[in-house]
Amino acid sequence: MPAEEYSFAKFTENPFYNELNGRLVDMAEVGPGQKIMDLACGTGGVTRLVLERLKGARNNVVICIDHSASALRQARGSLKERKEAALLFVQSRVEQLTEAIKGKVDAVLYCNAIHYVPNKEELVGRIAEVVKPGGVFAFNTSFYEGPQAPEAVLFYRKWMMKAMRILKQDYGLSLQKTEKVESRKHLTADEYKSLVERHGFRIKKQTVDPVNVPLQGWIDISRFKDFIEGSMPGVPLDKASASLIKAVKQTYEEMKITYVPRNWLDVVAVRV
Numbered sequence: 001m002p003a004e005e006y007s008f009a010k011f012t013e014n015p016f017y018n019e020l021n022g023r024l025v026d027m028a029e030v031g032p033g034q035k036i037m038d039l040a041c042g043t044g045g046v047t048r049l050v051l052e053r054l055k056g057a058r059n060n061v062v063i064c065i066d067h068s069a070s071a072l073r074q075a076r077g078s079l080k081e082r083k084e085a086a087l088l089f090v091q092s093r094v095e096q097l098t099e100a101i102k103g104k105v106d107a108v109l110y111c112n113a114i115h116y117v118p119n120k121e122e123l124v125g126r127i128a129e130v131v132k133p134g135g136v137f138a139f140n141t142s143f144y145e146g147p148q149a150p151e152a153v154l155f156y157r158k159w160m161m162k163a164m165r166i167l168k169q170d171y172g173l174s175l176q177k178t179e180k181v182e183s184r185k186h187l188t189a190d191e192y193k194s195l196v197e198r199h200g201f202r203i204k205k206q207t208v209d210p211v212n213v214p215l216q217g218w219i220d221i222s223r224f225k226d227f228i229e230g231s232m233p234g235v236p237l238d239k240a241s242a243s244l245i246k247a248v249k250q251t252y253e254e255m256k257i258t259y260v261p262r263n264w265l266d267v268v269a270v271r272v
Contacts, residue, residue, distance in 0.1 A: 006224060006228065007071065008042055010220045010224075013045075013220075016211050021111045024139075025049050028138035030054065030109075032058060033058070034106040035104075036062045037108045037109065037130070038050060038063070039109065040111070044074070046111045048082070054085055061088065063105065065100065066092075072089045075089065094110075094126075097123075108135075112140055114139050115143035115186060115187075133271050135270070136268060142262055142263065144186050144187055144192065146188060146263065152261050155251060160247075167239065171243070173235055175233060189206060204268045204269060206265075208264070212262075215252050222241055
């Protein structure tokens with residue numbers, strides 16, 4: 001599989017993922033006449049959820065931003081029949097947000113991606129510049145420093161141990177010892193709260209959304225470049241992905257489970 005095909009798209013097809021993002025969109029209370037930004041929109045899954053909630057509304061604009069030209073092409077193609085709002089597609093990295101967007105927006109939605117950004121201070125500062133006073137910044141993440149169910153901790157430990165063993169046995173490879181990069185250092189819920197408050201936001205809602213992730217969800221995330229590199233640094237993507245997938249199947253079988261609970265942190269903040 002070419003490196004560019006290790007995308008997040010397959011994971012976004014999981015029903016549980018659409019449901020939890022739908023809950024965040026509902027928490028953000030998007031509505032008629034708003035200008036809404038879907039940041040790191042990928043292939044348009046969250047944009048579609050927004051449009052479903054705007055049926056019958058008028059004068060809406062949805063700005064879809066992603067760094068990947070191929071993802072934006074897919075989003076544009078899959079959403080071309082939707083008429084609930086004017087859609088704008090912008091290729092840009094999230095760190096270059098203020099250069100890419102002119103004017104202010106009523107809401108920024110940023111689903112399951114903030115943990116990948118190394119400089120979160122700069123990112124939230126730029127988001128604050130584009131959100132109107134009274135506007136909303138809503139984001140979620142499953143990669144934060146917080147309590148997880150004991151069975152989830154046990155599952156992850158077993159999975160990673162098996163993956164490293166398979167990597168060694170099947171491919172003669174080992175993980176490279178690397179310094180934990182800034183984007184892999186997970187913040188706590190309180191640290192995220194402090195982060196947004198430092199940039200002129202007030203927390204409106206902050207919840208933990210427990211989700212039961214089936215085997216297919218873990219298989220699909222094991223095909224995603226960022227997850228692979230975070231779990232198995234320095235290993236070729238194809239061999240690391242194959243090891244993770246083989247290991248997670250073995251782990252589910254050994255633990256005799258059908259899902260693993262995973263917590264998502266949901267945050268909705270208002271620009272003051």
